[in-house]
Amino acid sequence: MALIVQKYGGTSVGSVERIHAVAEKVKSWHDRGHQVVVVVSAMSGETNRLIGLAKEVNPDPSPREMDVLLSTGEQVTIALLAMALHRLGVDARSYTGGQVHIRTDSAHSKARIMDIDGTRVRADLDAGRVVVVAGFQGVDESGAITTLGRGGSDTTAVAMAAALKADECQIYTDVDGVYTTDPRVEPKARRLDRITFEEMLEMASSGSKVLQIRSVEFAGKYNVPLRVLSSFEEGEGTLITLEEEENVEQAKISGIAFSRDEAKLTIRGVPDHPGVAYQILGPIGEANIEVDMIVQNIGKDGTTDFTFTVHRNELNRALEILRKTADELGAREVEADDKIVKIALVGVGMRSHAGIASTMFKALADERINIQMISTSEIKVSVIVEEKYLELAVRTLHEAFHLDQAA
Amino acid sequence: MALIVQKYGGTSVGSVERIHAVAEKVKSWHDRGHQVVVVVSAMSGETNRLIGLAKEVNPDPSPREMDVLLSTGEQVTIALLAMALHRLGVDARSYTGGQVHIRTDSAHSKARIMDIDGTRVRADLDAGRVVVVAGFQGVDESGAITTLGRGGSDTTAVAMAAALKADECQIYTDVDGVYTTDPRVEPKARRLDRITFEEMLEMASSGSKVLQIRSVEFAGKYNVPLRVLSSFEEGEGTLITLEEEENVEQAKISGIAFSRDEAKLTIRGVPDHPGVAYQILGPIGEANIEVDMIVQNIGKDGTTDFTFTVHRNELNRALEILRKTADELGAREVEADDKIVKIALVGVGMRSHAGIASTMFKALADERINIQMISTSEIKVSVIVEEKYLELAVRTLHEAFHLDQAA
16 A cells, blocks of 8 residues: 555646546555555636736736636646545545645745645545545745746645655646657657656756656655556656666767757957956846856957857847847847757766767767757767757767667 | 625626626725725636536536636636726735635535635735735645535624624625514615624525525624625615613514425324334435424324425425335324415524514414414524415515614
């Protein structure tokens, strides 16, 4: 008998039929003798409907009241799922975030969980009940309703699993696990049986959208085994755990992530002197624009070229700031390019294996794909290439590292 | 400066436009220096939408989960109204029933308020804020969400007014006050400036649907001045207060209520003996059918005729039970009639004035309207007449007691 926390997202509970299907799935675990806590999101579409209502009432709604409004979405789902479980003869009780004391800070719309009191949930589980908890929400010290921001239900599930010392936290989604890369780009992409928290984080931060970064961080921190699986199909999904020594030797590379959300900015011919990087990036940071990759080349003439990437949505704002900076610094020119993509090779095996990067660069060169920028971390190599090469580059690397074959 | 609790029902907050109108009204009171607490219902249609969802999931949903579900309706409204107030520059905060500690018993879907802790509301009012509270809901001792049943928002408002010792509790509705009778039946019906709690109760229990009976009882018990007024038009509405001596002498009759929901059952030729009334009505009560008026006539032959009224919806069920009873008691026959109405004359002045009833009976007799049953209480005379005479009888009595003229 295990204690399992399951999380079903908005699509998984998007209709009465889907809610019945989730209830059946929950029942099947409960029938096998497991203790089950279910965390649910708002029915798909509901959050947007509520946001629409709010915007009609006030174009700039207060975050506090927005949280009061949006938290009703999950509250509807928990009640309906409990009713669906009752119909199957399963004893179940629903709770809002506040009712199970999911204590957060007061940062409305992006609150962080501080603490969960598992007493009530444990009592229900011990009484043989399934416990249904509203994801995405909590209460602050004063009792005000808070939300964790979009995707926060994953975090609720992981935090609940950590608080209850659950054996596994299962995230049900519309894909059946984590893949070596996006199957829409590379049909040979293969579902991974296991991946480490670190790798999952690098995959997520490089564009793989299976899980919210914060929930993976949380799971890693509290060592909660996390499993991603499909709410629509049967299957084992992908288990995300701490690194296991014996596997490291074999699996050099776990997957290839990519992101189309990147744009590149270059400032050329900046008179070089200490502190120039800060002078260029300072104003960008002050404008709350996040910078991803950074490359600086020193030229021969005492000037420097400086290139960095930002989210594509921020390109225009960043460009405007950079032009001002260029004037102030007496730079020669400023260039912007949003026809680029980032491709990242991720794997804990990189740590102990030299030559991963060079294999990557050679494979791309063989296909005459020009690499514009390179950035490396302990378990990741990222490159920026022209957007039109995305599919070719991903397939080439998938092949080069034999990712279609299980390690 | 007064402390005012206002309640707006589902129609009053039924759309974004209506919510803006309510915000304007609230602001106008706040601008005049009053402290304002606003209690709101779910937007009209929302509760039925949620009930529909629940029934789709489970034809027999648990009352506990139903309350979790339905309470989201008011939660949406409080957030939207607070946002609308912010837009007008009014500082406002919304609270669910649980957040302001509206403590109830655990009778889900028909809970009763035990206690309200006004501390937080008072603190907000003292800080110059408008407080918006979700009607219809509370929490029980264990923290489970409860609802007070349909119309419970009136009760929330009155209870809140009592807890805060408010100067007035204003119930905004789609009529502009309490009338001497239904203006759709008697165009000369006149809005009353004042009426006593007792009279209002008798009016309500006799079919006048302006206010929920429970909220009037509550207001009377805690002596909370209650004002009914229109959320769509300007006006003073009707103030419901304790009886005031000086007014009693003048206003003999406050109004005429009527109900089309009645049906009449008669059992004839029952061998008369002590306890026969109990033998007839006992099985009806056990079936949870409420009996309104009762009349018993003793015949010459040692048998008795016994007549009583029930809600029209219960007629068939009551008839079935009565037929069984008739067999057991050896009664001669059973009759049912749902083509009747109840008309009630209400007024505290009756206490000190003889002759009200006889004026009533004479006026009806002059119009050849036959009275089938009569029942009297301290401040009410009710009669049952044929349904087709409803309009004629109401207008006749309105005229006979000069109700179109202010006392």
